[in-house]
Amino acid sequence: MPEALAPEATAAADGAAPPSAPRLRLSRRGVGVLAGLLAALVSTACWLVFFSSVLNVRTVLVSGVRVLTPAQVLAAARVPLGGPLERLDTGAVRARVLRALPRVARVQVSTEWPHTVRLRITERVAVAAVRTANGYEQVDAGGVGFATGPGIPAGVPVVELALSPVGRSSLPEFSEAELVDSAVQIAKALPPAVARGTIAVVVHSYDDMELQLAGGATVLWGSPERDARKAVVLAALLKQGGTTYDVTAPDDPAVRG
Known part of the structure; x- marks a missing residue:
């Protein structure tokens, strides 16, 4: 006798579609309950993050300092301990550090769960020192x-104004402040090894500036x-022996002495 067909095979043979799985339908009351639970979860999460002491500020870490100390940065930052981490005003912290510590060029303030604030400091680096009434000011x-x-700070040249008659007569065109800025840019351009061996950048006029080297050249x-x-x-040129190096015309330099 021929074998009996399974119910699925019979249905397929008859061209009828297989029965679909029953759909899960929530009543209006079920939807309301689910929405309420979701809202409660969101509210609880917001309370934990922004208002509770579960994720509060407990530790402040400082990195990147070279001359400054972490204690100086912490005193300037005044990060409030105990408050919620995510409500910390990082912009205000950054502004306090920059205002209190001129040596700081940049500060990055970040938060890390569960309890840490990080202050990453970038200090200014001197390229020259300028003589002032109060001493020597380091300039970046x-x-x-x-x-x-x-x-005098070690490793950087001092900018000295020794204006010639031409330099003094040109002050309406090139002020002392502009001449100092130009000398600082010269110091900035020097390779580190040359800068460390340069005692001073002497300004006679805008077109007449010279370097005094540690060896007397x-x-x-x-x-x-x-x-x-x-x-x-x-x-x-410094690889050659000499007492005077002339780079006023860099395409036609000279060494004397």
């Missing part, structure tokens, strides 16, 4: 003065134009 590559002390620099090219040429 952007021309920003950030620290003043009685002694002099570099005739001329104007602050083409600083990068002059710095490269000077680094090569």
Whole structure:
């Protein structure tokens, strides 16, 4: 006798569609209960994060300092301990650090669950020192003065104004402040090894600036134009012995003595 067909096979043979799985339907009351539970969960999460002490500020970590100390940064930041981590005003913390510590160029304030605030500091680096009435002011590559002390900072040249008659007569065109800024840019252009061996950048006029080197040699620099090219040429010339190095025309330099 032929075998009996299974019910599925019979249905397929008859062209009828297989029965579909029953659909789960929520009543209006069920939808309301589910929405209420979801709202309660969201509210509880918001309370835990923004208002409770579960994720509060307990630790403040400082990194990136070289001259400053972590204690100085913490005192300037005044991060409030105990408050919710996610409600911390990081912009206000950043502003307090920058306002209180001129040596800080940038500060990144971030939060890390569950209890940590991180302050990543970038300090300014001096490229020159400018003599002032209060001592020697360290100046960074952007021309920003950030620290003043009685002694000459090690490893950077001092900017000295020794204006010639031409320089004094040109003050309406090139002020002392502009001449100092130009000398700072010269110091910025020097390779680190050359900068460490440079005692001073002496300004006679805009077109007459010179470097005094630690070994007693002099570099005739001329104007602050083409600083990068002059710095490269000077680094090569210093490999030769001499007492005077002339890079006023960097494409035709000279060494004397």
